[in-house]
Amino acid sequence: MLLENGLTSTALKAKLFRGFSDNSRLIILEALQTGPLTVGDIVKTTGLSQSNISNHLSCLRDCGLVSVEQQGRFSYYRLSDERVAALLNLAGDLLAEVAKGVYECTRYIGPTKSNSPEIPLKIIAD
Amino acid sequence: MLLENGLTSTALKAKLFRGFSDNSRLIILEALQTGPLTVGDIVKTTGLSQSNISNHLSCLRDCGLVSVEQQGRFSYYRLSDERVAALLNLAGDLLAEVAKGVYECTRYIGPTKSNSPEIPLKIIAD
DNA sequence: TTATCATATCAGTAACTAATGATATAATGA
DNA sequence: TCATTATATCATTAGTTACTGATATGATAA
Numbered sequence: 001m002l003l004e005n006g007l008t009s010t011a012l013k014a015k016l017f018r019g020f021s022d023n024s025r026l027i028i029l030e031a032l033q034t035g036p037l038t039v040g041d042i043v044k045t046t047g048l049s050q051s052n053i054s055n056h057l058s059c060l061r062d063c064g065l066v067s068v069e070q071q072g073r074f075s076y077y078r079l080s081d082e083r084v085a086a087l088l089n090l091a092g093d094l095l096a097e098v099a100k101g102v103y104e105c106t107r108y109i110g111p112t113k114s115n116s117p118e119i120p121l122k123i124i125a126d
Numbered sequence: 127m128l129l130e131n132g133l134t135s136t137a138l139k140a141k142l143f144r145g146f147s148d149n150s151r152l153i154i155l156e157a158l159q160t161g162p163l164t165v166g167d168i169v170k171t172t173g174l175s176q177s178n179i180s181n182h183l184s185c186l187r188d189c190g191l192v193s194v195e196q197q198g199r200f201s202y203y204r205l206s207d208e209r210v211a212a213l214l215n216l217a218g219d220l221l222a223e224v225a226k227g228v229y230e231c232t233r234y235i236g237p238t239k240s241n242s243p244e245i246p247l248k249i250i251a252d
Numbered sequence: 253t254t255a256t257c258a259t260a261t262c263a264g265t266a267a268c269t270a271a272t273g274a275t276a277t278a279a280t281g282a
Numbered sequence: 283t284c285a286t287t288a289t290a291t292c293a294t295t296a297g298t299t300a301c302t303g304a305t306a307t308g309a310t311a312a
Binding site for chain 1: 257258259260261262
């Protein structure tokens with residue numbers, strides 16, 4: 001389907017998946033699966049820098065994956081819909097049963113610098 | 127959870143989502159939702175170049191999202207599991223009802239060169 | 253007001269990756 | 283064998299993007 005702006009629905013879907021495809025964003029989304037959190041809470045639980053988290057939250061908010069509620073100086077973030085969590089869980093199932101190869105995949109979908117282990121990849125399941 | 131190689135399950139999940147986060151890969155996956163196709167079939171239906179498609183298929187195959195069956199000179203590719211299609215469909219639901227903002231989002235999750243419309247983005251839903 | 257706290261914004265940089273074009277491999281048919 | 287077909291591989295390049303550090307905004311309290 002071609003939309004009025006020239007983007008196909010497939011291109012939009014790819015953009016949506018990009019929201020989930022970054023390690024830091026995924027860490028944030030999974031932290032929010034436990035319930036609403038302030039930015040400070042997320043800083044504490046994830047160890048990511050404040051500006052990094054704010055940048056990602058801005059992105060996730062614009063895309064509609066999370067929502068915010070202001071309370072004084074605090075911003076409470078939460079997942080905007082239970083289907084966001086459903087997508088995360090379905091991906092977990094895929095990872096466990098279907099997409100085990102992701103573990104060893106270093107082509108295109110390579111580990112980012114911050115996640116690169118010094119030790120070489122090693123298969124722990126057979 | 128920290129795995130033996132230093133990768134967390136969250137980092138693995140991010141890698142998995144990257145398989146779905148590229149426009150060309152998604153075009154290929156959605157083409158395969160109609161059934162098994164050869165590389166040549168995918169070239170015809172998508173208009174992408176052969177080497178580009180082969181590169182992406184190699185990636186998708188390594189990760190376990192698609193599987194191949196060789197028949198003579200032809201390689202028949204198909205989605206490896208119905209849950210791959212399920213994830214695509216769930217993303218479609220999210221796009222329609224929750225993540226409408228992706229449409230306008232130009233921060234981080236920006237349109238790639240090949241998908242950039244010359245005309246500016248315009249909201250068609252209110 | 254002034255200081256402090258919580259969060260947001262932004263430019264610059266380093267790193268990542270998709271696409272191309274050339275080439276390699278491998279199977280089939282003449 | 284030689285030509286053709288189908289697919290795979292690979293280096294290069296151009297474009298994308300995550301992170302940092304500095305700064306801005308805005309709310310609360312002293």
